[in-house]
Amino acid sequence: MTQPVARLEGIHKWFGENHVLKGIDLEVHPQEVLVIVGPSGSGKSTLLRTLNLLEEPSEGRVWFGDTELTDVRTNLNEVRTHMGIVFQAFNLFPHKTALQNITMALRKVLKLSEEEALARAREELRHVGLGEKADAYPGRLSGGQQQRVAIARALAMRPRVMLFDEVTSALDPELIQEVLDVMQRLAEEGMTMVVVTHEMGFAREVGSRLIFLDEGVIVEEGKPRQVFANPTSERTRKFLGRVLVM
Amino acid sequence: MSSSTKGQPQAELAATPAERRLVWLATVTMWVGGAGLALLLLGIPAVLVVGGVLPYERLLEGFLSPATRTILVTSMALGGVAILAGFTRFRRMPTKGSRERAIAGAVLGIQALAVALIVLAFQNLGEPDPFFRNFLNFEVLQGYGSTFLRAVMNTVILAFAGEAGGVILGLVLAVLLLSKRRVVRAPARAYVNFFRGTPLIWQLSIFYFGFSFGLGIQFSAFTAAIIVFILNTGAYAAEVFRAGIQSIERGQLEAARSLGMSYSQAMMNAIIPQAVTRVIPPLMNEFVILIKDTSLVVVLGLFAENYELYTWAREGYSSSANASFFVAAAAGYLAVTLPLIGAVNAVERRLRSGLVGVTAK
Numbered sequence: 053m054t055q056p057v058a059r060l061e062g063i064h065k066w067f068g069e070n071h072v073l074k075g076i077d078l079e080v081h082p083q084e085v086l087v088i089v090g091p092s093g094s095g096k097s098t099l100l101r102t103l104n105l106l107e108e109p110s111e112g113r114v115w116f117g118d119t120e121l122t123d124v125r126t127n128l129n130e131v132r133t134h135m136g137i138v139f140q141a142f143n144l145f146p147h148k149t150a151l152q153n154i155t156m157a158l159r160k161v162l163k164l165s166e167e168e169a170l171a172r173a174r175e176e177l178r179h180v181g182l183g184e185k186a187d188a189y190p191g192r193l194s195g196g197q198q199q200r201v202a203i204a205r206a207l208a209m210r211p212r213v214m215l216f217d218e219v220t221s222a223l224d225p226e227l228i229q230e231v232l233d234v235m236q237r238l239a240e241e242g243m244t245m246v247v248v249t250h251e252m253g254f255a256r257e258v259g260s261r262l263i264f265l266d267e268g269v270i271v272e273e274g275k276p277r278q279v280f281a282n283p284t285s286e287r288t289r290k291f292l293g294r295v296l297v298m
Numbered sequence: 299m300s301s302s303t304k305g306q307p308q309a310e311l312a313a314t315p316a317e318r319r320l321v322w323l324a325t326v327t328m329w330v331g332g333a334g335l336a337l338l339l340l341g342i343p344a345v346l347v348v349g350g351v352l353p354y355e356r357l358l359e360g361f362l363s364p365a366t367r368t369i370l371v372t373s374m375a376l377g378g379v380a381i382l383a384g385f386t387r388f389r390r391m392p393t394k395g396s397r398e399r400a401i402a403g404a405v406l407g408i409q410a411l412a413v414a415l416i417v418l419a420f421q422n423l424g425e426p427d428p429f430f431r432n433f434l435n436f437e438v439l440q441g442y443g444s445t446f447l448r449a450v451m452n453t454v455i456l457a458f459a460g461e462a463g464g465v466i467l468g469l470v471l472a473v474l475l476l477s478k479r480r481v482v483r484a485p486a487r488a489y490v491n492f493f494r495g496t497p498l499i500w501q502l503s504i505f506y507f508g509f510s511f512g513l514g515i516q517f518s519a520f521t522a523a524i525i526v527f528i529l530n531t532g533a534y535a536a537e538v539f540r541a542g543i544q545s546i547e548r549g550q551l552e553a554a555r556s557l558g559m560s561y562s563q564a565m566m567n568a569i570i571p572q573a574v575t576r577v578i579p580p581l582m583n584e585f586v587i588l589i590k591d592t593s594l595v596v597v598l599g600l601f602a603e604n605y606e607l608y609t610w611a612r613e614g615y616s617s618s619a620n621a622s623f624f625v626a627a628a629a630g631y632l633a634v635t636l637p638l639i640g641a642v643n644a645v646e647r648r649l650r651s652g653l654v655g656v657t658a659k
Binding site: 104106129130132133135136137139141143144145146147156157160161162202205206209 | 547549550552553554555556557558559560563567568571572575
């Protein structure tokens with residue numbers, strides 16, 4: 053078997069008294085689309101954010117390839133250039149245009165030349181279908197467009213894995229599909245993806261592996277269609293019964 | 299008629315002749331009240347200026363003249379009429395606009411009446427002569443024109459240098475204050491608390507006299523003042539910047555860091571540029587305060603060429619025993635601060651409307 057892209061080993065996370073993650077072991081394999089589902093408050097987002105150490109685990113180890121991120125000697129900034137993340141709240145820089153949102157890190161972190169950065173940024177904007185919005189400020193874009201710019205911004209770093217943290221949850225219903233379409237195309241292009249989502253249709257159609265997380269524990273794991281059709285645990289069955297109104 | 303008014307434009311509400319008369323009355327009330335106040339605020343200064351400003355006896359003569367008296371009586375009559383008409387009729391006004399005009403007329407009338415009464419009392423019960431001789435005796439200012447202008451310049455230089463240096467110092471201090479490491483935070487916090495917790499006048503004195511006598515480091519009072527203004531403004535600006543940086547959503551820092559930027563890169567490129575626009579109004583307010591606080595350097599004993607407005611006025615006052623210098627100084631301060639205050643309000647309005655368009659969808 054090939055080496056995992058990322059790996060979590062015995063991860064625990066406490067927020068004060070609140071034990072959010074209770075011993076998570078997880079591997080992310082190349083080119084898979086790993087979907088994480090579960091009730092709100094189950095620790096999905098915390099788990100995802102642990103992968104690039106935006107959330108520091110209270111216990112356990114995080115690996116990216118051969119690099120241990122939980123080792124204080126690791127240069128996190130360098131590692132993070134290989135892991136894109138897209139947030140629920142978009143988090144575009146409001147004082148920069150769509151294009152400048154993308155070129156900022158290309159220039160400052162990857163040290164690309166102005167022309168290289170601009171060329172790559174335009175290419176990624178076209179990739180998400182927003183080539184004509186290059187000079188628009190985020191405030192002038194719809195939620196769906198902002199989220200696609202955010203995806204383009206992450207992709208422009210040419211990451212080896214993309215993390216998606218409930219990226220459609222803040223969107224109006226009619227804007228969700230355009231973002232899911234971009235994600236589906238990424239999956240088809242072979243991008244390794246970890247996706248926290250409430251979109252069960254997307255999970256089933258695009259996901260290659262699914263994890264059901266509840267109260268900080270991985271309760272169930274398997275092929276999405278399999279889990280949806282025959283959940284083995286009672287908790288999974290209950291959760292799916294509530295969300296799968298299809 | 300109430301049954302047929304639903305959805306009709308308001309102008310058409312005043313349809314009957316009686317209603318049209320009321321609307322007309324409201325407009326007249328507003329103009330009468332306004333005329334009463336305008337007559338006072340423009341008429342009396344006009345009478346004074348036309349009668350002559352120098353020497354002060356001419357000014358006083360104008361103030362006590364029949365013309366001024368006529369203006370006062372007329373204003374009070376206009377104000378009284380507006381108050382009566384406005385307050386007795388505004389409830390019956392058929393449209394919102396006419397109601398507002400009736401109320402405005404009555405309020406303007408009250409203001410005219412109040413101002414006229416104060417002036418009248420001063421004219422008849424007070425002592426206009428010593429007042430005019432001591433405060434509006436602009437003869438004593440003759441020959442002080444160039445020193446006055448230099449004093450205005452020096453005030454602006456002190457405030458501007460203090461603010462410019464203070465903003466830079468404040469930004470550095472704010473970043474230190476926001477450090478997650480206590481050993482970095484603590485000294486910055488101590489500095490800020492010290493400079494916010496002691497009077498500026500004390501800081502000026504200690505710095506100037508303490509350093510020159512204690513350490514034998516010699517600098518002019520003017521230089522010392524600029525340094526202290528920088529140190530002091532830095533402490534206040536640090537808190538303003540800190541609050542501004544903290545007001546930027548957490549997700550902005552996370553987005554920058556997740557792209558591989560270091561903390562300082564994220565601060566420089568993503569966070570601080572956004573924070574700076576948010577803190578412009580409070581920083582400009584600080585600047586207005588500093589302009590006025592430059593007057594505290596009076597305790598240091600400046601050289602004549604370094605006089606700022608307040609020192610200039612006090613020196614003029616002690617050599618002439620006439621407070622008209624302070625009146626002139628007030629004019630100097632207002633000439634600098636009023637445009638700034640206007641600018642702050644304009645910037646605030648623009649940020650308030652502009653930011654909504656930029657950050658929200």
